[in-house]
Amino acid sequence: MTTINTPTLQTTDSDFNQQLQTRLAFDDSTDAGIQSAVTDIIAQVRARGDAAVVELTNKFDRINVASMADLTLTQADLKAAFDGLNDEQRTALQAAAHRVKSYHEAQNAECGKSWQYTEADGTVLGQKVTPLDRVGIYVPGGKAAYPSSVLMNAIPAHVAGVNEIIMVVPTPDGVRNALVLAAAYIAGVTTVFTVGGAQAVAALAYGTATVPRVDKIVGPGNAFVAEAKRRVFGQVGIDMIAGPSEILIIADGTTSPDWVAMDLFSQAEHDELAQSILLCPDADYVAQVRASIDKLLPDMPRRGVIRTSLENRGMLIVTRSMDEACEISNTIAPEHLEISAVNPHVWVDKIRHAGAIFMGAYTSESLGDYCAGPNHVLPTSGTARFSSPLGVYDFQKRSSIIHVSEAGAQTLGQIASTLAHGEGLTAHARSAEMRLK
């Protein structure tokens, strides 16, 4: 038995909002040293290509290879990793991949279709949806090397119709993660380069003799990777720049307190900056969860990380009502939101901002992390206010379709002519007027 000093806040406290904001604050600014280091790395890779990538990789990953060939994995390498798994792992990885694929196929059917309509005068308008040609997936190495992330990044790209999926993953000290490579094999990754950091991002964005230039780079990384993605944005597409992971649980007090405590742990164990928050109108229940936390923590292998996370960034919040809990959740816009309640449907309708919503007592966040089907790459740090889970739509883009009929050109030409003259753009106006009879 131990005591974890996670604060309990009451929304009735006069300074509640200030306490909440202080606790939520997270400094994501990039220091100037990282900015200039990344600028330099990108310039080197653009100027010297493969040679710079090899040199920087030897330096940062403490290895000693002669050429890009030593940093390139073949399909045979990936298959060997897959074949080397034990039966249980192989089956679980395949089952997860299958479910992730099914979900993203359903998503593609909902929002990945071209469409058009014809107006009375014969003018056709619409949008054509096409996949990206080639994408790059950044997979972190070292302690945060997660095979599940490989599935979650590569499978939507595949379902979207992307032809070539290039994965980069650093292997510090030359150590390869077999589960990560096996996941790349299952997910249909085309080529893997064992390169990481800003040098990997630069190589994918601009291309080298060996690394093909991609159209978009997705996947999480450290501060150097994040800054590099920010700098190459425009040259290529990028996904969100991820912050620390968060869970927010809205509980009505009917779920086993042990389950809720363990769900809070499952986020806290990611890293010391991860944030776990409980919102509940029942003060007695909150006390029970606190007791479960104290009881269960000693058995956790990552208890040091969990304790630091819960004490520095965790919150147990007693609210006036479930409605108020939903309102507070909307101001936080959490990455993961569990609605652990008897009738979660009542509350989900009040939620405006969340990366993923886990409904009911049986839906632990960990099921979504691995195998429920929806993507586990989700907007962090309040960015669910304006962004979405990774999906097939991140690997597709749209082209407007405009086919104006001769009759349509008469109506539209008049309007365009007036507005173009109003903007002082005579060639625009003339171009429309020339099509008038």
Added chain:
Amino acid sequence: MTTINTPTLQTTDSDFNQQLQTRLAFDDSTDAGIQSAVTDIIAQVRARGDAAVVELTNKFDRINVASMADLTLTQADLKAAFDGLNDEQRTALQAAAHRVKSYHEAQNAECGKSWQYTEADGTVLGQKVTPLDRVGIYVPGGKAAYPSSVLMNAIPAHVAGVNEIIMVVPTPDGVRNALVLAAAYIAGVTTVFTVGGAQAVAALAYGTATVPRVDKIVGPGNAFVAEAKRRVFGQVGIDMIAGPSEILIIADGTTSPDWVAMDLFSQAEHDELAQSILLCPDADYVAQVRASIDKLLPDMPRRGVIRTSLENRGMLIVTRSMDEACEISNTIAPEHLEISAVNPHVWVDKIRHAGAIFMGAYTSESLGDYCAGPNHVLPTSGTARFSSPLGVYDFQKRSSIIHVSEAGAQTLGQIASTLAHGEGLTAHARSAEMRLK
């Protein structure tokens, strides 16, 4: 009659690819001076809020106001601008707004709907689509102040369901553009601040006492605005960072050469960096377009800009075939693509990357710029490889919905447990295992 030195390239030239790449190259790097100026402006606005915004606006826009109240326009101001338009302009602006709205409503019906499905064991999966709460629209002042851009940015936000639309527009030397304010009135903009530059972006991203913090900032601007958007990305969402505008015309030689020449002008007149390209397999026709260019240019009020653009960045390219023209277009991924051909359907199927595709001789790009309906905010500089026209989807985001049944938790729990142990995340595994019977 005049002679414009736009080069004619032949795809059969041995150095064609090199000539093409040289001509396409465009340096979009941000110089270090702009980077540090923008960092400083953002820091000032974060630290001193309204006071900094007023001070910086007085300095950069050469005005002298006392407070934010002097930089805030009311609905009455916008209505007065609208009422002051002449009948023709008012009617044209309303007709354009109506068509843009209809198109984006159709788009919303296609890809803006929540969806879910239920599995055999009762588990429900899906996505909930919700609008952003509040967005900021940056509208350039001065020479590039376009009312049509106000419609194209604000209307999709409205259709998406956004509650509050905050517009910022600089008024250098205190000069307001009545058409821009009238467009804001029609498009349903909530509030207008006459503030621009990096200070406007910072105020929208972080909020001040007067300017409400928004969730996303869209709209084009100069290098300071682009760098500011890049820096606040993550704090808020942003749209693409726009480069110079481009048109590429694939012609089969059946459209009046005068029409094609004027369509090339309509892009070139935007600014000297704009790029106009013709691809056609018929050398005689290309010569006719060149003659039309020489003939029509002297009558254009913006002939100086058009000439510079066509001579420095324009290209007339004779291809081996229409198929080859489509292939080259795909490597360029143009913002605007006109397929000026008798049967454009044959060729549109071969197009993989383009912001908007204008099909047939009657579909001049200018119709799309103002009133066809589809958005004129399009990916530039080859970014159509990975990005889409501005649309309702830019003002909405998705939340995954996961509601696992008790039976589902048994199947999924086993898989999650195996994979979580494989990643060394014991709390994730325990959280799934606790739900097993």
